[in-house]
Amino acid sequence: MSPPRPEPQPELLPGLVRAEVRRSRARTAAARAQRAAAAEPAAVDPVARVLVDVPLAHLDSPFDYAVPATMADTARPGARVKVRFAGQDVDGFVVARAAASDHSGRLTPLRRVVSAEPVLAPQVAALAGELAARYAGTRSDVLRLAVPARHAATEKQPSPPAPDLPAYDEAAAVAAWTDHEPAAAYLRHLADGGSPRAVWAAAPATDWPLLVAHAAAATRASGRGVLVCVPDGKDVARVGAALTAVLGPDQHVALTADAGPARRYRDFLAVSRGARRVVVGTRAAAFAPVADLGLVVCWDDGDDLHAEPRAPYPHTRETLLLRAEREGAGALVGGFVRTVEGDYLLRTGWAQELGATREARRRVTVAVVGEPDARSRGGRVPHEVHAAVKQALPSGPVLVQTPRLGYVTALACARCRTPARCLACRGPLALGSPTDPPSCRWCGTAAPSWACPECGHRGLRAPVLGDARTAEELGRAFPGTTVRTSSGDRVLATLSSASEIVVATPGAEPVAAEGYAAVVLLDTWLLLSRVDLRAQEEALRRWANAAALVRPGGRVVAVGDPGEPALQALVRWDPAGFAAREAAERGEAHLPPASRLATITGEPGAVDDALTLLVPPDGAEVLGPVDLADGECRAVVRVPRARGAALSAALGELQRVRSARKLDAVRVQVDPQTL
DNA sequence: GCTAACTGAGCA
DNA sequence: GCTCAGTTAGCG
Numbered sequence: 053m054s055p056p057r058p059e060p061q062p063e064l065l066p067g068l069v070r071a072e073v074r075r076s077r078a079r080t081a082a083a084r085a086q087r088a089a090a091a092e093p094a095a096v097d098p099v100a101r102v103l104v105d106v107p108l109a110h111l112d113s114p115f116d117y118a119v120p121a122t123m124a125d126t127a128r129p130g131a132r133v134k135v136r137f138a139g140q141d142v143d144g145f146v147v148a149r150a151a152a153s154d155h156s157g158r159l160t161p162l163r164r165v166v167s168a169e170p171v172l173a174p175q176v177a178a179l180a181g182e183l184a185a186r187y188a189g190t191r192s193d194v195l196r197l198a199v200p201a202r203h204a205a206t207e208k209q210p211s212p213p214a215p216d217l218p219a220y221d222e223a224a225a226v227a228a229w230t231d232h233e234p235a236a237a238y239l240r241h242l243a244d245g246g247s248p249r250a251v252w253a254a255a256p257a258t259d260w261p262l263l264v265a266h267a268a269a270a271t272r273a274s275g276r277g278v279l280v281c282v283p284d285g286k287d288v289a290r291v292g293a294a295l296t297a298v299l300g301p302d303q304h305v306a307l308t309a310d311a312g313p314a315r316r317y318r319d320f321l322a323v324s325r326g327a328r329r330v331v332v333g334t335r336a337a338a339f340a341p342v343a344d345l346g347l348v349v350c351w352d353d354g355d356d357l358h359a360e361p362r363a364p365y366p367h368t369r370e371t372l373l374l375r376a377e378r379e380g381a382g383a384l385v386g387g388f389v390r391t392v393e394g395d396y397l398l399r400t401g402w403a404q405e406l407g408a409t410r411e412a413r414r415r416v417t418v419a420v421v422g423e424p425d426a427r428s429r430g431g432r433v434p435h436e437v438h439a440a441v442k443q444a445l446p447s448g449p450v451l452v453q454t455p456r457l458g459y460v461t462a463l464a465c466a467r468c469r470t471p472a473r474c475l476a477c478r479g480p481l482a483l484g485s486p487t488d489p490p491s492c493r494w495c496g497t498a499a500p501s502w503a504c505p506e507c508g509h510r511g512l513r514a515p516v517l518g519d520a521r522t523a524e525e526l527g528r529a530f531p532g533t534t535v536r537t538s539s540g541d542r543v544l545a546t547l548s549s550a551s552e553i554v555v556a557t558p559g560a561e562p563v564a565a566e567g568y569a570a571v572v573l574l575d576t577w578l579l580l581s582r583v584d585l586r587a588q589e590e591a592l593r594r595w596a597n598a599a600a601l602v603r604p605g606g607r608v609v610a611v612g613d614p615g616e617p618a619l620q621a622l623v624r625w626d627p628a629g630f631a632a633r634e635a636a637e638r639g640e641a642h643l644p645p646a647s648r649l650a651t652i653t654g655e656p657g658a659v660d661d662a663l664t665l666l667v668p669p670d671g672a673e674v675l676g677p678v679d680l681a682d683g684e685c686r687a688v689v690r691v692p693r694a695r696g697a698a699l700s701a702a703l704g705e706l707q708r709v710r711s712a713r714k715l716d717a718v719r720v721q722v723d724p725q726t727l
Numbered sequence: 728g729c730t731a732a733c734t735g736a737g738c739a
Numbered sequence: 740g741c742t743c744a745g746t747t748a749g750c751g
Contacts, residue, residue: 102751108728115751138750139730155751714728714747 093161094124097149100162103177104137104144105192109707112190116153118161127162130170130177132202134163145172145195169207171199171324173341175379182374188650188703188720189364197360198339203317211318211327218299220273225266231255231412232263238406242267242347242382245274248404249376251394252386253627255408256416256600257567260386261287264349265294267384268330272299276346276381277329281338281368283355285310286545290563291332291351299330307333307340335360338371345381348372352387353394354586354593355559359725367723369393388596390631392589392638396645399635405628413625415604420614420623423577433522433611437572438529440609444570445533445551451564451571452555453598454522455578463490463512465504472502472512481512522574523555538562558594567603576612576619585643585727589634592618596627642673648696650703650722652677653686658716663687665715666706669698688727 101114117135119127127133131146141163153159172195180194220243229235232255241248254260268278280291285308292306305319305328322328324341331340335358338348350358350369358368369385376383383403385394397403421436441450463472463481472481472490479494481502489500490512503510519537527535534552538544544562547554551569554562558579579591599608599622612619621630639646652662659677668674669691677687691699703720710718 099751104750106728106750108750111728111750117751135751138728140728142728153751157751159751711728712749 092121094119094121094127096124097151099150099153099159100127100133100146101148101150102133102135102144102162103147103172103191103195104135104142105195106137106142107190107192108711109190109704110709110712112184112192112708114147116150116155116159118159119149120161123162123165126165126168128168128170129174130172131168132166132171134166136160136163145177145199147172147174147177167202167204167207169202169321169324171202171320173324175345175375176339176341178378179339179371179375182378183366183371184364185704186370186374186697186700187364187366187722188700188707190707193363194366197336197362197366200316200320201313203314206314206317207321209318211322211325212302214327214329215300215302217275218269218272218303220269222270222273224298225270228259228262228266231258231409232406233409234404235406238404239267239270242270243273245276245346247346247376247380247382249383249397249402250385250406251390251398251403252384252406253390253408254386254388254600255412256388256596256625257602257604257606258388258408258412258600259294260351260388261290261294262298264291264351264384264386265298267347267349268295268304269298271347271382272303272330274346276344277342278331278347278349279337279340279342279345279372279375280330280332280349280351281335281358281372282332282351283357284334284559286543287351288332288334289545295330295332304328304330304332307331307337309334309336335368338366338368338375345375345379347382347384348376349384349386352593352597353385354387354389354391354589356725363719365721365724367725370723373397387593387627388600389589389593389627392631392635393645395628395631395635407628408625416599416602416606416608416625418599418608418610418623418625420610420612420619422614423611433525433529433572433574437574437609437611440570440607441526441530441553441572444568444607445530445553448549448551448566448569448603449547449564450553451561451568451598451601452522452526452553452574453558453561453572453595454519454555454574455558465507465509465512470504470506472499472504474499519555519557523553526553526555556598558598561598561601563601564603567606568601569603569606571599571602571606571608573598573608573610573612576610576616580612580616580618586725588618589631592621592627592630595619595622596625642690644723646693647690648693648699648723649688649690649727650699650720651686651688651724651727652703652718652720653680653684654718655683655716656685658718659685659687661715662706662710662718665709667702669695669702671695672699672702 098119100117100119102117103114127146129146129148133144134141135144176198180191183194184191225239226236238248271278288306288308295304305322307319326343331342350372353369360366398405421434444450474492476497477495479492481490481499482493489498491498519539523535523537537555538560539557543560547562547564549566573595652659672691675688677685679685
């Protein structure tokens with residue numbers, strides 16, 4: 053060791069050198085502290101295995117640190133720590149303590165235990181590893197989604213005491229599930245400590261939050277915990293209310309993104325400390341460290357809110373099913389429709405079917421009426437719909453679903469308001485989705501480079517808002533009836549049973565206390581016209597979710613083409629048959645879930661490099677790359693489902709090599725929701 | 728990513 | 740022989 057240098061006089065030195073001296077002093081002080089700490093290692097298990105929070109793929113594995121005696125008790129598995137890594141202080145989690153390390157060099161001591169609170173449960177650490185492998189991402193990315201930010205003041209507070217196990221009313225649970233088969237056996241299996249896995253297509257007019265709550269109660273009866281994930285905060289509130297009704301107060305926590313940091317951490321701690329054993333929440337809740345997990349529930353798994361938009365882009369359903377598998381829990385994948393992924397779970401025998409009885413499916417009648425002539429300047433609401441609304445109103449509220457704002461109406465020149473017309477047939481131009489070019493509502497011809505014939509301007513606008521205009525039209529047709537709207541950022545959560553009309557966009561439909569007397573689906577062509585892999589499936593999902601809000605015996609009227617397969621599936625209330633057909637078509641087209649598909653997106657040069665580095669598994673197909681907007685491009689790689697794990701592994705290796713060689717980043721998405 | 732060690736150019 | 744900018748390996 054070198055003798056201490058004589059320290060230069062700072063005031064005699066120029067600023068830069070002085071700064072250097074300060075740094076050097078700080079270094080020697082840090083080194084002294086480290087030496088002192090290293091001198092006294094913990095007596096038991098002096099090695100801490102730490103996952104460091106660095107975003108680099110090739111550094112995604114635990115690193116060993118020495119545990120100073122002073123941290124012997126606090127540096128426990130799951131604790132948040134600060135460590136010196138590559139010359140800087142970084143955050144990390146202790147994942148294990150060990151007696152020895154297989155690292156050959158001297159171990160750097162832990163810098164600091166941020167908190168002894170074990171926030172990273174062992175099963176969540178393992179899950180992060182599996183998800184990182186599955187989605188070709190890093191554990192640190194997954195952990196950022198899984199563990200909420202620390203809130204020191206909240207951490208000091210004790211969590212509420214764990215409540216007593218509530219009594220389980222099996223008769224009530226079976227009664228609530230009476231419309232579904234074989235629900236009684238499924239519930240019994242859960243209550244007996246079994247882990248049945250089911251894909252559930254709910255009957256129309258089913259109060260599904262109540263059924264989920266009873267499944268939770270059955271699981272709780274076996275002493276185990278429950279985790280329920282739903283698409284949005286509105287559904288969290290509904291399931292929360294049902295859980296309170298069935299299990300009693302203080303049995304569950306609701307985890308949502310819009311709770312503040314303090315509340316979020318408080319609720320997380322209540323789960324992590326075992327004070328709450330039942331969790332309902334949105335997609336981030338899929339990582340909640342529920343103790344002794346007995347059941348995971350994913351409601352409406354087709355909703356794209358379940359797809360995490362941050363790397364590595366895990367899907368709630370996949371996260372929950374991985375957990376069910378590794379933690380030995382039962383699973384319930386439910387919705388008013390069945391996704392092709394749900395169909396796949398059934399076909400492979402991974403899950404059993406939980407379906408609506410024939411009588412329950414017939415409880416609601418769905419009719420399809422043709423669209424009014426688009427050329428008529430009259431309204432979009434046909435006579436049959438007027439009649440149905442008129443008939444239903446005296447007995448309760450009526451829901452009118454109309455596709456999203458602005459995409460509905462014919463377009464006009466943004467400058468001079470001249471209506472935009474199709475060059476081929478003079479029909480009105482409209483937008484099918486926010487991303488597609490406008491196209492003709494009569495003949496379908498796309499008009500990507502429209503220019504106003506009057507003034508030459510190229511901008512288009514929607515002159516009237518869709519739901520506002522519909523509400524206006526209905527208000528005129530039914531004078532004296534209250535017409536309310538629910539859409540976008542002005543969503544009505546619930547509704548009384550008063551006789552009023554609610555015009556809502558898909559996903560924003562309020563739930564009526566006693567169910568709707570009638571549900572009307574307008575402009576069904578619009579949802580079907582999206583150029584998306586899942587357009588049909590997604591359209592049926594949105595219609596079914598609205599139609600399911602009708603009361604038993606109520607009427608559903610859809611305006612559209614009766615020949616459309618998705619509308620026919622709605623009329624027959626046959627989500628299983630529809631999913632099976634969709635799955636078959638996807639299989640023929642080598643699309644998920646029969647294939648596993650991944651995208652590589654980034655700068656053209658970066659994507660080229662990535663494709664050169666990628667060692668695809670046997671049978672892999674590489675498509676593209678094709679140019680996208682913003683100078684990016686995207687390649688697609690797909691393999692038969694059986695090679696899915698190999699594809700994920702190859703993509704993970706690609707990211708590690710790319711990261712180690714400091715090549716430009718590319719975004720890898722495994723099983724993206726859309727293409 | 729970042730730091731620290733390494734390398735070679737430029738100059739005394 | 741030394742400094743310094745530019746490069747690069749390795750991170751416990």
